[in-house]
Amino acid sequence: MAIRFCAQCGTELTLQFESGRERPVCPKCGYVVYRNPAPVGLVVATQNGKVLLVHRVNPPLAGFWAPPAGHIEIDESIEEGTVRETKEETGFDVTVDQLLGLYSRANVGVTIAVFAGRVIGGTLAFEEKEVDGVQFFAPEELPRQPRPASGTPVDFWFYELIAKLFHDLRQ
Numbered sequence: 001m002a003i004r005f006c007a008q009c010g011t012e013l014t015l016q017f018e019s020g021r022e023r024p025v026c027p028k029c030g031y032v033v034y035r036n037p038a039p040v041g042l043v044v045a046t047q048n049g050k051v052l053l054v055h056r057v058n059p060p061l062a063g064f065w066a067p068p069a070g071h072i073e074i075d076e077s078i079e080e081g082t083v084r085e086t087k088e089e090t091g092f093d094v095t096v097d098q099l100l101g102l103y104s105r106a107n108v109g110v111t112i113a114v115f116a117g118r119v120i121g122g123t124l125a126f127e128e129k130e131v132d133g134v135q136f137f138a139p140e141e142l143p144r145q146p147r148p149a150s151g152t153p154v155d156f157w158f159y160e161l162i163a164k165l166f167h168d169l170r171q
């Protein structure tokens, strides 16, 4: 959905050529609407060789198992945000030890940093509006989830990423 009004002063935006492409610009205060992918942190956290997963309630991939992940806030590093999101989604404290990969694709709106980490404390606790299950899986027990029959480009991209991570973990 296109943004129509200035977030700073409420004036109707106009399309102008700005920094290399046409963008919505406020004719009154000069505010420019940039659309950039948002950073997301995801952690493959293990305890005694088992991987911490959440059963997702929200898109993308609602109804699927995936490692905990979430959007990073302006006042935290991507590592800090990943630790916080994992705590919120699972109740567990994790370390974020190593960057396994950075994943991006045009028009999905996010860039996902995938970390390896360890569970170092906490106890199982979650709010069902974010996830409706939290479980540890041995690599050979990782769920084999069928490709979604329908969905958005983000659903399919995230599905492929999760499937690749699980595949690598089974090796």
Ligand SMILES: [Zn+2]
Binding pocket: 006, 007, 008, 009, 010, 011, 026, 027, 028, 029, 030, 031
């Ligand atoms: Zn304005």
